[in-house]
Amino acid sequence: MEISVIASGSNGNCCLVEDHGVSLLIDAGKSCREIEGRMSRLGKSLEDVSGILITHGHSDHISGAGIISRKFEIPVYMTKEVFSTASLGEFESRIFSGDFDVNGLKVKPVTTSHNVSSCGFVISKFGYFTDTGMVTKQMKKTIPGLNSILLESNHDVDMVSNGHYPAFLKKWILSDEGHLSNDNASSIIQENGKKLSFVLLGHLSENHNTPDIASEVFNSLVKRKIEFSVCSRDKESGSWKI
Ligand SMILES: [Zn+2]
Numbered sequence: 307m308e309i310s311v312i313a314s315g316s317n318g319n320c321c322l323v324e325d326h327g328v329s330l331l332i333d334a335g336k337s338c339r340e341i342e343g344r345m346s347r348l349g350k351s352l353e354d355v356s357g358i359l360i361t362h363g364h365s366d367h368i369s370g371a372g373i374i375s376r377k378f379e380i381p382v383y384m385t386k387e388v389f390s391t392a393s394l395g396e397f398e399s400r401i402f403s404g405d406f407d408v409n410g411l412k413v414k415p416v417t418t419s420h421n422v423s424s425c426g427f428v429i430s431k432f433g434y435f436t437d438t439g440m441v442t443k444q445m446k447k448t449i450p451g452l453n454s455i456l457l458e459s460n461h462d463v464d465m466v467s468n469g470h471y472p473a474f475l476k477k478w479i480l481s482d483e484g485h486l487s488n489d490n491a492s493s494i495i496q497e498n499g500k501k502l503s504f505v506l507l508g509h510l511s512e513n514h515n516t517p518d519i520a521s522e523v524f525n526s527l528v529k530r531k532i533e534f535s536v537c538s539r540d541k542e543s544g545s546w547k548i
Pocket residue numbers: 315316319364366367436437509
């Protein structure tokens with residue numbers, strides 16, 4: 307299995323998962339052109355993608371999905387809640403309400419906790435979870451079986467509290483339906499990820515986090531030796547065979 311992080315952050319998210327000869331995109335929150343360019347620098351092509359899986363309807367996860375779907379004739383998989391709010395123009399949609407498969411590759415949606423209907427995905431032993439204010443019951447059940455994960459490590463709580471955002475936004479970010487802090491992410495991995503051998507920390511906030519701070523928290527809270535990497539907000543992060 308190979309994971310390529312094309313984009314990760316509140317300015318756009320996109321991850322390519324290649325397993326058993328099937329290529330899937332999780333989220334497409336950048337323009338088609340940007341995603342194509344970043345993928346080609348990693349030696350990847352949208353021509354090879356069989357499906358786009360959408361976690362939720364926020365634009366940083368869905369903005370490029372319609373155009374990519376039309377241009378490359380790729381179906382977009384989403385829940386009916388996401389479909390009902392998505393304004394992507396015409397595109398080939400596939401609605402899921404539980405586990406499904408794309409060309410034989412099994413995909414398990416896992417409920418996350420956000421201010422809109424949202425989920426993460428598990429493919430084989432890899433889990434993808436961003437945009438969740440807390441670890442949900444379903445995540446707690448799923449993470450112990452994973453050997454690799456991309457997990458949101460969105461913010462440093464003090465940087466949000468002392469930052470310049472209006473009070474209502476701060477309250478939302480820090481709420482159970484907002485985003486995971488660095489402490490949250492590292493604690494989840496320490497407490498639930500007993501079999502994890504590879505971690506990608508993603509969806510870092512531009513204003514309330516830095517890769518150094520996220521790494522520092524990870525190193526201080528996670529007591530096992532686990533290979534980890536912090537995703538870039540500004541460019542493709544890379545590809546990993548796991
Ligand atoms: Zn997001």
